[in-house]
Amino acid sequence: MSSEHTAQIHHSEGNHWNGASEPFKASYGKLMMWYFLLSDAFTFSAFLIAYGTLRFSMPTWPVPDFVFSGLPGGIHHKPLIFVTIMTFVLIASSVTMVRAVQEGHRENKKGVVFWMVLTILGGLGFLGCQAWEWTTLIGEEKMSITRNPFGTHTENGTYLDGDGHDIKAGDSFKAGQSYLIHYHDGQFHPLKFKTESGDVKTQQMGPKSFGALFFFITGFHGFHVFSGVLFLIIIALNVASGLYARRNNHYEMVEKIGLYWHFVDLVWVFVFLVFYLL
Amino acid sequence: MSSVHHQEQDQLIEKYGYDDHFHEHHEGDKFQFNFLTKYIFSMDHKIIARQFLFTGIFWAIIGSAMSIIFRLQLGFPDASIAWLKPLLGKWIVLNDAGVGTLEPEFYYALVTMHGTIIVFFVLTAGLSGTFSNFLIPLQIGARDMASPFLNMLSYWFFFLSSVVMFYSLFLSTGPFSGGWTAYPPLSALPQASIGSGAGMTLWLVSLALFVVSVLLGGMNYITTVLNLRTKGMSLWRMPLTIWAFLVTAIIGLLSFPVLFSGFLLLIFDRSMGTSFYLSDIFVNGMALDRIGGSPILYQHIFWFLGHPEVYIIILPAMGIVSEVLSVHARKPIFGYRAMVYSILAIAFLSFIVWAHHMFMSGVNPFLSNFFVVFTLIIAVPSAVKVFNWISTLYGGNIRLNTPMLFCIGFISMFISGGLTGIFLGNSAIDIQQHDTYFVVAHFHIVMGVAAFFGMFAGVYNWFPKMFGRYMNDTLGKIHFWVTLIGAYAIFGPMHFLGMAGVPRRYYLFDKFDAFSGFDTMNKFITIAAIISFFAQIVFVINFFWSMYKGKRVTSQNPYGSNSLEWTTPIDAGHGNWPGKIPTVQRWSYDYGKDGIEFTQQHVPLREGETPSDH
Amino acid sequence: MGHLSYEESKKVVLRGLLILAIVTLLEVFVALIGKGYIINGFHLPIWIMYGAMISMSLYKAYFIVYYFMHMKYEVPGLVKSVLLPTMLLLWAVIAFFTEGRSWHDWRAQKNDRPIASLTGVVNEKESKMETKHGQVEEQKNEQMTKDSTLQTDGNTHDEESTSEETQHH
Incomplete structure (x- = not known):
């Protein structure tokens, strides 16, 4: 823990630590929110560390800009564009949240409600994007928590037959390139290919844990967004009813839900990093 | 010779204390208007503490009774336990001659439940839950916890968790039986063993609820200590109990979420067919379609909580012992700041040593080296604490009452168990000792018995504050001596079993030539366990009898103690102090200073007196 | 603010x-x-x-x-x-990732060994536990000796590769 921290505080700011005051100049509610977020950060860290550990233990891992390359409307091969839009939506909702908190400090009820409604819309927009992404991965590409058709080549070679879409017989590939095993007529159709050493092999499914971890971690994050939206709605209603104005504490409740909402954004920074970039 | 008498005490509070207008806002105790709100869904930290204590005692009886049943199996495998059939039903099987034996499956369930119950429900919720709740507001001079409502929720989540776990004991397939650490694959595959189905599901539900309870409680303890200290109560004037509870709460707040993550992944493996923890699994000769995970991943995640959990158990006991020792030795605690720093150091180290529980389970041996080094460093702050306790005793005007005896017993247990920890912390020696009774002996002594001793010291010491009556001291001493001797008689011989390689968690040893020679020793251990169990019954009887019939407390400060809980009325109501809150003028360990036996914390400095906290 | x-x-x-x-x-x-x-x-x-x-x-x-x-x-x-x-x-990240890497290396080493066929290695169902401990122990011991002979033969069942095979069907 922070052995340094307690000691140092004592020496540098003795007065606030002598009791009957708030040493961190924060109410207990705000402190609780911070410490709850700290513990939640450990929950997410455990997931991401588990993700990293399993990924390190695998010989191959699907390349994200191959996996996440679709756009709504049947557009393919536009790597990472969709998730960039999703990220924008979440960042924008974070920004509107900051504005709501600022209006709260000015005791401007209308402003708080306005910016909170925008935040809620941003949150719903993000959830919508996630829903589309999941639907595509599950429905069209047939990835699930127990199955991952995104494999990765471990050596250079040439395809012996085509898949009727992108790959034609005779196309060559390099080690490290990912492929999607197509699914139609109720089964997967892995393609045959010839490696440089002359062996004829078949495409194999990618590491299962990729699908499981993706759905699990983005799902857990999405659940946080979802519950955040619920809390935002409740608190926005309370703001509109004038409850917090009567409390006369600069809309501290809005500030607290704001912390939570930014935390959701913060987690997405790392989910974005490990799933979509690395 | 108390320096301040009753009325003087109240006058001092009236004179120097500060008025927070608490009672104007809470006239007539609007939160406690009937039985339900006063005793059941109470938001008063003192009632919640008692709720934790009662639930803890309930679980302690069940948990230790389970250990007696499986000790009977280990000590007397051939004896008939048909007399347990009314209690255990189908888990006792009668043969033609009417000899009843314990089902092996249920033996494993008993071992598992014993561990789960004692570690989580008794020594985490029962110990930290009780005393953090009871002592934090009282000793820092607060009306209540920062959020009494969340505090109430914390108890009721624990209660729910208890109900679910209790229910799982009565499943037709029995409770979970794969060990309290719930390693996969036994915990991940419902078909793996009889208890891995519904029993494991309920186990997970119960512990998930338990994590919520711990987090709600922990956030409350931390913010209360930070924000609600009374005027003058600087961090360095706090009793060591508060330091211990604060750090315990911080550890819990950081480690339990990780366990929660691990459990969520496990739930997915169980119910959704994922393979986070599974790879290369064969069931009935069929390879399962579960590959790519690793059971060692679960072990890492589990022990990332599991090791801090050990300190969540032992730190509150250490805090209680430090406080009680100082009060009854009539001496300031030796090396107060060193005690605080060692608590912090232990807390820090607890997060970087977890893999020493897994040396033999396939951890990269290169990595093990680091874990050995970090582990052995824990000996330093632990030794600092032990030496400070002993130095506190040295030259003290010791009152050998029951709480004091349990403190001394705690130190004895902590030393004995701590030394064997140095053996086990070495990965090379662990090759021989892992999974043997040596390990069982080590952790039972150092965190089982020692933490129980800290808990007993706390119960005996603060019983007058909780219930306005004393516990019987003679019965307390009988309880202490039988438990102390009993504990050494149980766990001492286990060291030899372990060194001979006798593995833990085995149902029966008579088919192993190497281990069959230990029959007598196992019998001896079982008898010692039964005797110690009855000593605990003495405690329970003493506890409940004293609640109603014990000697009444007549003085506000019966022990001549310095800390603030003894400035409240004998039967403190909601808000703790009837009038103003006392302000703190001095360190909480001014015993024997300037020839005065004790000076309470709210007594202003005498003329020319130098404060002791600088 | x-x-x-x-x-x-x-x-x-x-x-x-x-x-x-x-x-x-x-x-x-x-x-x-x-x-x-x-x-x-x-x-x-x-x-x-x-x-x-x-x-x-x-x-x-x-x-x-x-x-x-x-x-x-x-x-x-x-x-x-x-x-x-x-x-x-930080230390958790270092330790966990080192572990992950070493599982990877061990799996790679294991895959270099010849793949034994699965059949015949684990052919016996785990016998149901009877209440007579004696019987159970005997069966267990039998099983143990069987396993150890198999291992000394070098005929180790390579779960990794076999289960990978099962996955692709």
Whole structure:
């Protein structure tokens, strides 16, 4: 823990630590929110560390800009564009949240409600994007928590037959390139290919844990967004009813839900990093 | 010779204390208007503490009774336990001659439940839950916890968790039986063993609820200590109990979420067919379609909580012992700041040593080296604490009452168990000792018995504050001596079993030539366990009898103690102090200073007196 | 609050939006250019790519915590009490990832050995536990000796490769 921290505080700011005051100049509610977020950060860290550990233990891992390359409307091969839009939506909702908190400090009820409604819309927009992404991965590409058709080549070679879409017989590939095993007529159709050493092999499914971890971690994050939206709605209603104005504490409740909402954004920074970039 | 008498005490509070207008806002105790709100869904930290204590005692009886049943199996495998059939039903099987034996499956369930119950429900919720709740507001001079409502929720989540776990004991397939650490694959595959189905599901539900309870409680303890200290109560004037509870709460707040993550992944493996923890699994000769995970991943995640959990158990006991020792030795605690720093150091180290529980389970041996080094460093702050306790005793005007005896017993247990920890912390020696009774002996002594001793010291010491009556001291001493001797008689011989390689968690040893020679020793251990169990019954009887019939407390400060809980009325109501809150003028360990036996914390400095906290 | 005027803090918010948007775009740009999507045939070394992406993410995290969550204007004690504990994760990351890597290496080693057929190795169902312990133990012992002979034969069942096979059907 922070052995340094307690000691140092004592020496540098003795007065606030002598009791009957708030040493961190924060109410207990705000402190609780911070410490709850700290513990939640450990929950997410455990997931991401588990993700990293399993990924390190695998010989191959699907390349994200191959996996996440679709756009709504049947557009393919536009790597990472969709998730960039999703990220924008979440960042924008974070920004509107900051504005709501600022209006709260000015005791401007209308402003708080306005910016909170925008935040809620941003949150719903993000959830919508996630829903589309999941639907595509599950429905069209047939990835699930127990199955991952995104494999990765471990050596250079040439395809012996085509898949009727992108790959034609005779196309060559390099080690490290990912492929999607197509699914139609109720089964997967892995393609045959010839490696440089002359062996004829078949495409194999990618590491299962990729699908499981993706759905699990983005799902857990999405659940946080979802519950955040619920809390935002409740608190926005309370703001509109004038409850917090009567409390006369600069809309501290809005500030607290704001912390939570930014935390959701913060987690997405790392989910974005490990799933979509690395 | 108390320096301040009753009325003087109240006058001092009236004179120097500060008025927070608490009672104007809470006239007539609007939160406690009937039985339900006063005793059941109470938001008063003192009632919640008692709720934790009662639930803890309930679980302690069940948990230790389970250990007696499986000790009977280990000590007397051939004896008939048909007399347990009314209690255990189908888990006792009668043969033609009417000899009843314990089902092996249920033996494993008993071992598992014993561990789960004692570690989580008794020594985490029962110990930290009780005393953090009871002592934090009282000793820092607060009306209540920062959020009494969340505090109430914390108890009721624990209660729910208890109900679910209790229910799982009565499943037709029995409770979970794969060990309290719930390693996969036994915990991940419902078909793996009889208890891995519904029993494991309920186990997970119960512990998930338990994590919520711990987090709600922990956030409350931390913010209360930070924000609600009374005027003058600087961090360095706090009793060591508060330091211990604060750090315990911080550890819990950081480690339990990780366990929660691990459990969520496990739930997915169980119910959704994922393979986070599974790879290369064969069931009935069929390879399962579960590959790519690793059971060692679960072990890492589990022990990332599991090791801090050990300190969540032992730190509150250490805090209680430090406080009680100082009060009854009539001496300031030796090396107060060193005690605080060692608590912090232990807390820090607890997060970087977890893999020493897994040396033999396939951890990269290169990595093990680091874990050995970090582990052995824990000996330093632990030794600092032990030496400070002993130095506190040295030259003290010791009152050998029951709480004091349990403190001394705690130190004895902590030393004995701590030394064997140095053996086990070495990965090379662990090759021989892992999974043997040596390990069982080590952790039972150092965190089982020692933490129980800290808990007993706390119960005996603060019983007058909780219930306005004393516990019987003679019965307390009988309880202490039988438990102390009993504990050494149980766990001492286990060291030899372990060194001979006798593995833990085995149902029966008579088919192993190497281990069959230990029959007598196992019998001896079982008898010692039964005797110690009855000593605990003495405690329970003493506890409940004293609640109603014990000697009444007549003085506000019966022990001549310095800390603030003894400035409240004998039967403190909601808000703790009837009038103003006392302000703190001095360190909480001014015993024997300037020839005065004790000076309470709210007594202003005498003329020319130098404060002791600088 | 109170550190900035209302107008100033509104500007900070706008700047925050721009900074986060630009850094995110940069991250995606690095990911795409590094893998040859933008200039054909041009690749960045992986350590530059990963290093850049990780540091940009850390910067984003810093920005969100310090400006959006207002950590910059909190007292140092609160900042430390929230941020220092996260340092405990550093060792966890190192230890866990080292472990992951060594599982990878062990699996690779195992795959180099000849693949034994699965049949005949685990052919007996685990016999149901009877209440007579004697019987159970005998069966167990039998099983144990069987397993150990198999192992000394070098005929180890290679679960990794066999279960991989089962997956592909």
